[in-house]
Amino acid sequence: MYAQMVKSAGTGVKSREEMTDQERDFQDKIDADIKIEPRDWMPDDYRATLIRQMGQHAHSEIVGQLPEGNWITRAPTLERKAILLAKVQDEAGHGLYLYSAAETLGVTRDELTEMLLDGRMKYSSIFNYPTLNWADIGAVGWLVDGAAIMNQVPLQRTSYGPYSRAMIRICKEESFHQRQGYDAIRKMAEGTVAQKKMAQDALNRLWYPSLMMFGPSDKDSVHSAQSMAWKIKINTNDELRQKFVDQTVPQIKFLGLDLPDDAIVWNEETSQHDYTDPDWNEFFDVIKGNGPCNVDRLAARNKAWDDGAWVREGLMVHAQKKAAAKLAAE
Amino acid sequence: MQNEWPLWEVFIRGQHGMSHRHVGSLHAPNAEMAVKNARDVYTRRNEGVSIWVVEAKHITATAPGDKGPLFEPSESKVYRHPTFYDIPDEVGHM
Amino acid sequence: MANVDQQALFQFLLRMGDNTLVLGHRVSEWCGHAPVLEEDIALANTALDLIGQTQFWLGLAGEVEGKGQDADALAFRRDVWDFRNFLICEMPNGDFGQTLMRQFLFDAWASVTLAHLQKSSDERVAGIAAKASKEVAYHLERSSDTIVGLGDGTAESHDRMQAALEYLWPYVGEMFASDDVDANMVAAGIATDPAGLRGEFDAIITRVLTQATLNIPQSTFAHKGGRDGSIHTEHLGHLLTSMQWLQRVYPDASW
Numbered sequence: 001m002y003a004q005m006v007k008s009a010g011t012g013v014k015s016r017e018e019m020t021d022q023e024r025d026f027q028d029k030i031d032a033d034i035k036i037e038p039r040d041w042m043p044d045d046y047r048a049t050l051i052r053q054m055g056q057h058a059h060s061e062i063v064g065q066l067p068e069g070n071w072i073t074r075a076p077t078l079e080r081k082a083i084l085l086a087k088v089q090d091e092a093g094h095g096l097y098l099y100s101a102a103e104t105l106g107v108t109r110d111e112l113t114e115m116l117l118d119g120r121m122k123y124s125s126i127f128n129y130p131t132l133n134w135a136d137i138g139a140v141g142w143l144v145d146g147a148a149i150m151n152q153v154p155l156q157r158t159s160y161g162p163y164s165r166a167m168i169r170i171c172k173e174e175s176f177h178q179r180q181g182y183d184a185i186r187k188m189a190e191g192t193v194a195q196k197k198m199a200q201d202a203l204n205r206l207w208y209p210s211l212m213m214f215g216p217s218d219k220d221s222v223h224s225a226q227s228m229a230w231k232i233k234i235n236t237n238d239e240l241r242q243k244f245v246d247q248t249v250p251q252i253k254f255l256g257l258d259l260p261d262d263a264i265v266w267n268e269e270t271s272q273h274d275y276t277d278p279d280w281n282e283f284f285d286v287i288k289g290n291g292p293c294n295v296d297r298l299a300a301r302n303k304a305w306d307d308g309a310w311v312r313e314g315l316m317v318h319a320q321k322k323a324a325a326k327l328a329a330e
Numbered sequence: 331m332q333n334e335w336p337l338w339e340v341f342i343r344g345q346h347g348m349s350h351r352h353v354g355s356l357h358a359p360n361a362e363m364a365v366k367n368a369r370d371v372y373t374r375r376n377e378g379v380s381i382w383v384v385e386a387k388h389i390t391a392t393a394p395g396d397k398g399p400l401f402e403p404s405e406s407k408v409y410r411h412p413t414f415y416d417i418p419d420e421v422g423h424m
Numbered sequence: 425m426a427n428v429d430q431q432a433l434f435q436f437l438l439r440m441g442d443n444t445l446v447l448g449h450r451v452s453e454w455c456g457h458a459p460v461l462e463e464d465i466a467l468a469n470t471a472l473d474l475i476g477q478t479q480f481w482l483g484l485a486g487e488v489e490g491k492g493q494d495a496d497a498l499a500f501r502r503d504v505w506d507f508r509n510f511l512i513c514e515m516p517n518g519d520f521g522q523t524l525m526r527q528f529l530f531d532a533w534a535s536v537t538l539a540h541l542q543k544s545s546d547e548r549v550a551g552i553a554a555k556a557s558k559e560v561a562y563h564l565e566r567s568s569d570t571i572v573g574l575g576d577g578t579a580e581s582h583d584r585m586q587a588a589l590e591y592l593w594p595y596v597g598e599m600f601a602s603d604d605v606d607a608n609m610v611a612a613g614i615a616t617d618p619a620g621l622r623g624e625f626d627a628i629i630t631r632v633l634t635q636a637t638l639n640i641p642q643s644t645f646a647h648k649g650g651r652d653g654s655i656h657t658e659h660l661g662h663l664l665t666s667m668q669w670l671q672r673v674y675p676d677a678s679w
Contacts, residue, residue, distance in 0.1 A: 037394070039391065039393065039394045040394045041394070062456075062461070065455065065456035065464075066456050069455050069456035069457075072452050072453070072455055073449065073452065073453055073666045073667060074666050074667065074669055074670060075670075076500070076670040076671055076677075076679040077496045077500070077679050078445075078475055078478060078479050078482075078495055078496055078499055079479075079496075080679055081452070081475060082472055082475045082476065085452050085455060085468055085471055085472055085475070086374075086468070086472060088455050088456060088468070089374070089455065089464075089465055089468035089469070089472075090374075092455075092456070092461050092464045092465050092468070093371055093374065093465055095461060096356060096371060096461045096462070096465070097354055099461075100337075100354055100355040100356065103337060103355070108334055109334070109357065110334045134670055134679075165354075166354070169353075169354070173375070184679075187678070187679060188679075191677050191678065191679075192674065192676055192677050194674055194677065195674070195677050300456070300457065303457070304456070304457040304458065304459070305459075307457075307459065307519065307520070308458065308459020308460060308463075308520065309459070310578065310580050310581055310584065311459035311460070311463070311520045311521070311574065311581070312333070312334075312335065312459055312460055313333055313577070313578055313580075313581070314573065314574045314577030314578045314580070314581025314582075315335075315359045315363070315570070315573040315574065315577060315581075316333050316335055316359045316577075317333075317577045317578045317581075318359065318572070318573040318574070318576050318577040318581075319359035319360035319363070319573070321576065322360065323360070335460070356462055357460070357461075357462060358462065359573070362569065363569065363573075366466070366565075366566055366569065367462040367465075367466065369562075370462065370465050370466040370469050371462060371465050374465075374469070
């Protein structure tokens, strides 16, 4: 999930009796699957939570360009280079759609960006892990985008109109991401001994970080109830994680790779796979800033932003000059 | 950041003969660059044959609170819809 | 086409393909690091177009060479001395202004060149040129706008663009220096003499750079050695080191 651990604003779910008339009407609309649009009345906490969630989601797309971008200049064929570049470019596009959707709530993209850059807002923990060999590019598309899609498909039905529409557009574009990833890693798994080793290494390293993308276990996830009542979160973390494991295990087997977790086994009783939970201490460490790449990722974003200041400023000033000249001529 | 590029709404004609549809927004210093940015951002998959952009602040919209007076009165004008009328089958297509 | 010197044609195609390969690679280095999302996305589009053009040019080069090399083999398995791109394409990105100035100068050359190549006696060349020229027309429009915007923006953006122009100017002349390969292409009706294209090029850049309030340097000095491979800059080796690394370390793998 690209928006992990988004703290819902407010004091938790209110009962109908506790709600004001406005709040009750609002909740009724959500229960009836009527979309909330930018100019509609909404509780302040709904707005604040959405800004956090969509902002975090957008930041994840942008920071998510970096681990994959790490391999654009080393892609092994012209076609793989084009595919990877198009894919990472899509992530920038997705960030842009999500920032735009968030902007309808009265926050600007620059404000959100500043909050990413100074650490006030987070992005998904997954992007604080490195991409170390070419098979990582396959694994990221396959596992990371796979996990993201699992979260984003239900979010197409989210209650906030602009967010829902952004998710619909993103899901449409995203479907090629996972497939290109699987295609790339399949080529590796079926390739030379060295390639197969890369594929296995990528799977082993990225497996648990991918499971972490869905956020902490439901029993430790205190903010879900309100977000679910507002339909800005549709499924619980554990539901989605289980679904991801069940979907991915046969795909691993098809590749002929070893399962990254010895405890993975089909459980006849529950009709799902048993698996080992990720190390949640590691997860919280990464969230706190202690992942392998946190510092580098933020430094790269800050550098791009700072180095680009004169460009943004220059083009804006030119546009203003032109507008003024046009006005003077009229 | 006082010098943020303004926000533009983007409308794209997907195919010849269709109307322009709102597809999203973006930032650009002026209208010309907004059109180019829209081309680069919103037609990467061959989605368009024509682009409109308008600076978001220039859009005038109805107020959500006026929904009732604006749109409900037309709900009762059922006679405006063709299905309101029974035409015997013998008459043929109409 | 029996009377066309196939070796010269091969060299000509390598020049076309290596230009787009090396420049496309450089532009792709920006992905994720541009000043604003819209520019990040636009630069990636430019790079994607250039990579696509490379596949066509080098693909045809491999065919003409007739030794079973495809575009990937040519891109990933040749060393510096076999590359035939203009030096300007391999120059480092520098700041955004330098990247855009390099792009603009190349776009102006490419738009003029491709317009002529569409009339090539070789249908394959004409076909690639026709497709590429639509892409390049947009690149030129976009880079021109940016050059004007930044040249005539703030004092800082103006100074940076002037510095970029002065840094890159000595690499412009090479784009119009003719040699035997060109003479061969002209004789076969495949391409126009590059020297004859300078006027059209100058018209474009003078118009844009004037609007951008930038001063075109007076010097006519030109570095050369890229398009015949005799002397590249040190930068190309580093570019190839990352670009070709996987193919070189794992030569028996397919990807």
